[in-house]
Amino acid sequence: MKFLFDMFPVLLFFITFKWGERNVTTAQSLVSDYLSGIVSGGATTAELAPILLATAVTLVASILQIGYLLVSRKKVDAMLWISFIIIMVFGGATLYFQSEAFIKWKPTVLYWCYCGAFALAQFVFRTNLIQAAMGSQIKLPAPVWTRLSYAWMIYFLAMGIINLYVAYNFSTDTWANFKLIAVVAIMPAFVIIQSLFLAKYMEEPAQ
Structure with missing residues (x-):
């Protein structure tokens, strides 16, 4: 359930973008009617309308997401705050400058x-973030925790590179598809494969 909540803005971006591609005239009209005070020039092209509309919906969804957690007095994870700040900056720049490059870099x-x-x-504060988050639930040998941390570093580094490759070598539609697949398929698959590998090392916490 938390996974779906965290991915809520991404899913809305994808749905809105796909809808905008199939209803370009309506999408362009919505951008002109509701976003003219934000986008430079006050109007946009039919080509950019779907991604601008999807970006605007994502910004609203992210604000509502954070607002709900704050009003409910629930903890907002550090990574969710980071994601919120980045989408506000890059999403806002996408709308203002009418450039899809910003949202593709996000x-x-x-x-x-x-x-x-x-x-x-890991290297400066000598703290393993994975162990800090999961150490109370499972026990692993110290070298395994370190490998796990390295694996996530490599994963995030690689995904960032792949995202740029797709963004600059394929259509915006293909990039949007990849963006969704990265969230709902690639990351869960990475977690599952990692869990299977780690299963043999896991020890039950001492009672």
Whole structure:
């Protein structure tokens, strides 16, 4: 359930973008009617309308997501805050400058921020973020925790590179598909494969 909640803005982006592609005239009209005060020039082209509309919906969804957690007095994870700040900055720039380049860079910046956070914790503060989050639930040998941290660093670094490759070598439609697949398929698959590998090392916490 938490996974779906965290991915709510991404799913809305994909749905809105696909709808906008199939209803370009309506999407362009919505951008002109409701976003004219935000986008430079006050109007947009039919080509950019779907991604601008999807970006605007994502910004609203992210604000509602954070607002709900704050009003409910629930903890907002650090990574969710990072994601929120990045989407506000890059999404806002996408709308204002009418450039899809900013929103296409957003996943890469987010992935590399996560990679940097893991690296900073591991090499500077000598803290394993995975162990800090899961150490009370499972017990693993110290070298395995370290390998796990390295695996996530490599994963985030690689995903950032792949995102840029897809963004600059394929259509925006293909990039949007990849963006969704990365969230709902690639990451869960990575977690499952990792869990299967780690199963043999797991020890039950001492009672």
